[in-house]
Amino acid sequence: MSTTSNPYRGFRFPAEIINQAVWLYHCFSLSLRDVEPILAARGIVVSYETIREWSLRFGRTFAKSLRRRRPQPGDKWFLDEVFVRIRGKLHYLWRAVDQHGNVLDVLLQGRRNKTAAKRFFRKLLNGLCYVPRAIVTDKLGSYGAAKREILPSVEHRQSRYLNNRCEVSHQPTRMRERHMRQFKSVRHAQQFLAIHSSIHNHFQLHRHRLSASEYRVARDHAFANWRELAGLPSQANLA
Structure with missing residues (x-):
């Protein structure tokens, strides 16, 4: 400040x-x-x-x-997306954490296709200004398609089980969502989650x-x- x-x-x-x-x-x-x-x-x-x-x-x-x-995060990124219902419509919260559990970034989008994955990759790279050694995702095809264009030289591991670190990181968001009785708008959700992820993670x-x-x-x-x-x-x- x-x-x-x-x-x-x-x-x-x-x-x-x-x-x-x-x-x-x-x-x-x-x-x-x-x-x-x-x-x-x-x-x-x-x-x-x-x-x-x-x-x-x-x-x-x-x-x-x-x-x-914050110090430079780890060189291994775990990516995952979960659905968030806003006024009855499904949206997807994309999240990335490093191997130490530090939240790197979050992005709320209406899709989980290749375009959405590319947008999330670009947001991550723009905010962190370095390329990871490896990324770990589930088997959603959008990750692989976006990775081949945005991060072609980075190792990509896909598994249902290797990505638990990022899935666990969604839990505080789910608890807050219940307390707030769902988010009222996409703008409100993105604004709140960007703030909450940084502050909550600082004390974890x-x-x-x-x-x-x-x-x-x-x-x-x-x-x-x-x-x-x-x-x-x-x-x-x-x-």
Whole structure:
């Protein structure tokens, strides 16, 4: 976030509260109405509609900053698509993660044909600016057709079972979809999922792979980065 201007200027609540609301909404399976009483328990009276506004305005900025700050992802990409029903019509959410489980990008489209796959590949390459060593997908033919044109030199592995890493990554989206009682529009869904994927992923530290001390260090580092990009003082400065 910019250091030359105050992005919280004009807002009635301080940056700390806005940051807390956005963090709660995107890191846990909570609806906007769930976040409202959590803040009320702390004496913060704010409507869920205000929290919605915060999550869109500041969440978008936080997500972009997190994507810029993240280290270069792994060289093995797992791609998958799942259907999302919006106002009774099927759409497809395309997602890519690396071998470490980091979400690389998401894209909501109305098709899952070759053209849609090519569009997703181009979005990935434009955002990451490097070519992977290998990609892993299910047996959808669109991936192979698009890969031959966009990534001809990259190894491509297709299997129903090798792609579980990406399929598991869809689970937080499914939980949020249920809480939100489905998305209201394609634009709203793409906007929310782009924000949610970046913020939620930032705090997914793979605890099962870390010792207790390693996990605490990783968690403190994640919170320090979060406070810095949100323009808040570090915990050390508050002590």
